[in-house]
Amino acid sequence: MPNIRVSTTPPTAELPTVELPPIAADVLVIGGGLSGTWAALAAAQAGARVVLADKGYCGASGVAATSGPGHWWVPPDADARAEAIRQRTAIAGGIADPAWMERILDITWTTLPTIADVYDFSTDETGRVQYRGLRGPEYLRAMRRKIHKLGVRILDQSPALELLAESGGTIVGARGLRRQRGEAWTVRAGAVILATGGCAFKSRLLGSHTNTGDGHLMAAEAGVDFSGMEFSTYHTVAPAHSTMTRSMSFAFATYYDGEGREIAVPPGDATRTLARAMLEGPVLCSLHRMPADIRERLRRVQPNMMLPFDRGGSDPFTHRFPVLLRPEGTIRGSGGIRLADDDCGTAADGLFVVGDAATREPVAGAVSGGGAILAAWALSSGVIAGRAAAARAACHGRRTDTPARPLGQAGLRPARHAASVDPRAVTAAVQAEMLPYDKTIFRRGPALARSLSRLDGVWSDLRDHLDGEGAATAGETVQARESAALTAVARWCTRAALVRPESRGMHLRVDAPASHPALARRLTVGGLDRLWSRFDGDAPQPLDSPVPTQAGAA
Amino acid sequence: MISLVIAERCTGCQVCVRVCPTNVFDAVRGGPPVIARQQDCQTCFLCELYCQPDALYVDPDCETPAAVSAEEIERSGQRGRYRRDSGWDEWAGDPRYANEHWRMDQIFARARALS
Numbered sequence: 001m002p003n004i005r006v007s008t009t010p011p012t013a014e015l016p017t018v019e020l021p022p023i024a025a026d027v028l029v030i031g032g033g034l035s036g037t038w039a040a041l042a043a044a045q046a047g048a049r050v051v052l053a054d055k056g057y058c059g060a061s062g063v064a065a066t067s068g069p070g071h072w073w074v075p076p077d078a079d080a081r082a083e084a085i086r087q088r089t090a091i092a093g094g095i096a097d098p099a100w101m102e103r104i105l106d107i108t109w110t111t112l113p114t115i116a117d118v119y120d121f122s123t124d125e126t127g128r129v130q131y132r133g134l135r136g137p138e139y140l141r142a143m144r145r146k147i148h149k150l151g152v153r154i155l156d157q158s159p160a161l162e163l164l165a166e167s168g169g170t171i172v173g174a175r176g177l178r179r180q181r182g183e184a185w186t187v188r189a190g191a192v193i194l195a196t197g198g199c200a201f202k203s204r205l206l207g208s209h210t211n212t213g214d215g216h217l218m219a220a221e222a223g224v225d226f227s228g229m230e231f232s233t234y235h236t237v238a239p240a241h242s243t244m245t246r247s248m249s250f251a252f253a254t255y256y257d258g259e260g261r262e263i264a265v266p267p268g269d270a271t272r273t274l275a276r277a278m279l280e281g282p283v284l285c286s287l288h289r290m291p292a293d294i295r296e297r298l299r300r301v302q303p304n305m306m307l308p309f310d311r312g313g314s315d316p317f318t319h320r321f322p323v324l325l326r327p328e329g330t331i332r333g334s335g336g337i338r339l340a341d342d343d344c345g346t347a348a349d350g351l352f353v354v355g356d357a358a359t360r361e362p363v364a365g366a367v368s369g370g371g372a373i374l375a376a377w378a379l380s381s382g383v384i385a386g387r388a389a390a391a392r393a394a395c396h397g398r399r400t401d402t403p404a405r406p407l408g409q410a411g412l413r414p415a416r417h418a419a420s421v422d423p424r425a426v427t428a429a430v431q432a433e434m435l436p437y438d439k440t441i442f443r444r445g446p447a448l449a450r451s452l453s454r455l456d457g458v459w460s461d462l463r464d465h466l467d468g469e470g471a472a473t474a475g476e477t478v479q480a481r482e483s484a485a486l487t488a489v490a491r492w493c494t495r496a497a498l499v500r501p502e503s504r505g506m507h508l509r510v511d512a513p514a515s516h517p518a519l520a521r522r523l524t525v526g527g528l529d530r531l532w533s534r535f536d537g538d539a540p541q542p543l544d545s546p547v548p549t550q551a552g553a554a
Numbered sequence: 555m556i557s558l559v560i561a562e563r564c565t566g567c568q569v570c571v572r573v574c575p576t577n578v579f580d581a582v583r584g585g586p587p588v589i590a591r592q593q594d595c596q597t598c599f600l601c602e603l604y605c606q607p608d609a610l611y612v613d614p615d616c617e618t619p620a621a622v623s624a625e626e627i628e629r630s631g632q633r634g635r636y637r638r639d640s641g642w643d644e645w646a647g648d649p650r651y652a653n654e655h656w657r658m659d660q661i662f663a664r665a666r667a668l669s
């Protein structure tokens with residue numbers, strides 16, 4: 001039996017976590033949201049034995065399960081496809097890749113209809129089947145059924161904590177907890193796919209609470225870098241105190257300031273206009289412009305949209321209601337784990353990444369791919385990585401018997417002595433830098449530098465002292481690890497925002513509002529204790545070197 | 555935020571314990587689960603969809619826990635409404651609750667035409 005036990009201290013009486021015997025698989029998928037279920041499906045169809053672990057419940061977890069993903073859906077007509085790609089490339093800030101776009105259009109078109117045995121696609125008045133947009137809860141429930149039928153072993157309520165690597169760095173599995181049972185799981189696999197979603201810093205964006213950047217931290221511990229982390233400033237309007245970030249109805253919105261004056265919202269700039277107004281005072285909204293026939297069918301289109309009103313006792317069509325903007329971090333941003341090849345492989349051998357955990361720059365560029373591209377990417381990257389991971393496992397084997405070590409550090413095993421660090425205080429400190437509109441929507445160099453130095457302080461404290469492994473309960477271990485991941489992602493986002501001394505796409509530097517043609521390049525950030533960054537084509541820039549202040553510096 | 559397990563309606567199936575993405579409930583053998591970690595609730599309403607006896611109520615306020623009684627929920631007509639509007643389980647196939655999600659594009663187009 002290989003020794004893959006992780007705990008170096010014997011479990012204490014209050015810590016009855018039982019290590020389960022390792023499970024052997026060809027492919028391990030970490031995360032059971034939209035991209036993870038597509039990856040598991042593709043790998044299983046390719047003949048692999050697949051295990052999928054989700055922090056919550058595969059079928060209800062993740063941001064797609066609570067929304068209604070519309071896919072990028074263009075028929076296989078050469079002109080139509082070329083035109084769709086041209087339009088998206090034109091707004092992508094010069095960093096997208098039309099070849100990737102073409103690929104995901106094709107995979108989405110051919111693959112989405114293949115779940116018709118488990119998802120009841122609607123037909124329109126003319127009898128045409130409508131594939132493009134699916135209702136989230138039904139879609140994810142269907143994906144669960146589909147992968148279950150194919151024999152995928154699903155571990156629910158089973159957050160992954162860390163990856164396992166051979167001495168040469170090849171990733172051969174992961175370890176996590178079954179949090180409702182006080183058990184620790186280990187999966188040994190020939191390939192591992194990270195599908196842990198983006199990270200919205202627990203902003204209360206609908207469905208995003210389990211997406212705390214755990215996969216990002218695991219990837220970094222395996223030596224993998226990130227790209228586009230500055231593109232992490234997308235926001236969505238929602239009724240105040242609610243999670244209901246469903247934007248469709250707000251296409252009919254009229255907004256007012258605290259004095260009751262209408263706020264003019266220029267097309268394409270709603271977020272910045274509303275954020276500016278919100279920094280000044282309350283913003284109210286009315287949906288009176290929504291036509292009666294649409295009001296009547298709203299609950300059949302989006303059954304959850306009206307819940308805040310129906311249950312809060314207000315009528316959005318006749319009464320003004322307060323609204324806010326929920327930050328989305330990297331979720332409908334476009335930054336994430338860097339891809340190393342066309343198979344969604346990463347720089348770590350044996351490790352793949354899909355969906356929102358990956359950088360979406362190839363398909364969306366510097367703007368958000370929400371509304372079409374992100375779902376198509378989640379599906380397609382899942383299909384691509386699932387197949388590639390299955391092929392890899394078929395030729396490298398399951399690697400169950402090679403010695404492996406766990407890679408988890410910050411939040412699990414303190415670098416120095418264990419001391420009391422409160423994960424809730426860590427999360428609050430991260431949120432204080434990542435959620436306020438004036439720090440993220442309207443970025444400024446000096447404020448970013450201050451944020452980064454505060455976040456670095458939070459990081460070194462938790463890295464040195466936070467002892468997740470020694471926590472009394474599985475829930476506390478998970479929370480500790482999440483707080484480390486949130487801090488890590490916040491630092492990469494902030495570092496990237498600081499070193500891109502211009503504005504591009506969703507990244508707005510108030511102190512450098514223009515885009516600089518020389519910077520129409522991707523920006524990589526990496527590192528755990530010491531961060532570094534590099535524009536594509538440049539030499540790496542360590543933290544200590546001066547950050548350029550002029551757009552022309554590069 | 556999740557605010558109530560309506561004990562009289564709950565069959566003790568523990569489905570909500572399994573499906574809650576943020577692990578809010580603790581299972582209770584043969585009885586209604588307890589809301590053990592209310593502050594972890596992400597206000598996604600999905601437990602309501604999976605609770606066929608409609609024994610759960612999620613308040614739309616995701617920041618402050620609401621104190622509501624089973625009687626108030628019953629009077630409001632909101633108990634089970636989200637599951638019904640979604641056309642789940644016994645409501646499947648009822649044309650009043652058909653899935654018209656696919657109309658989203660048309661609706662966006664109407665909004666653009668109006669502005």
Ligand SMILES: Cc1cc2nc3c(=O)[nH]c(=O)nc-3n(C[C@H](O)[C@H](O)[C@H](O)COP(=O)(O)OP(=O)(O)OC[C@H]3O[C@@H](n4cnc5c(N)ncnc54)[C@H](O)[C@@H]3O)c2cc1C
Pocket residue numbers: 030031032033034035036053054055056057061062063064065067068069070071072158159160161195196197198205206210211212213214215245246331332354355356357369370371372373374375376378575
């Ligand atoms: C409100 C809203 C509406 C949207 N609408 C659209 C749309 O119309 N069109 C479109 O293209 N895109 C849309 N998107 C984006 C789209 O939903 C996402 O791009 C897509 O869900 C990404 O899939 P994913 O699997 O990467 O992430 P998710 O679906 O979020 O899944 C991530 C999963 O990882 C799990 N996880 C996290 N950490 C761990 C861990 N440590 N161990 C195990 N599991 C873990 C989570 O529990 C979760 O289940 C929308 C997003 C939002 C927020």
Ligand code: SF4
Pocket residue numbers: 559560563564565566567568569570571586587604605606607608609610
């Ligand atoms: S799902 Fe509903 S019926 Fe089942 S245990 Fe939960 S509250 Fe009770």
Ligand code: SF4
Pocket residue numbers: 555556573574575576577578594595596597598599600601602612
């Ligand atoms: S609303 Fe969502 S997070 Fe809250 S208890 Fe229900 S399923 Fe869990």
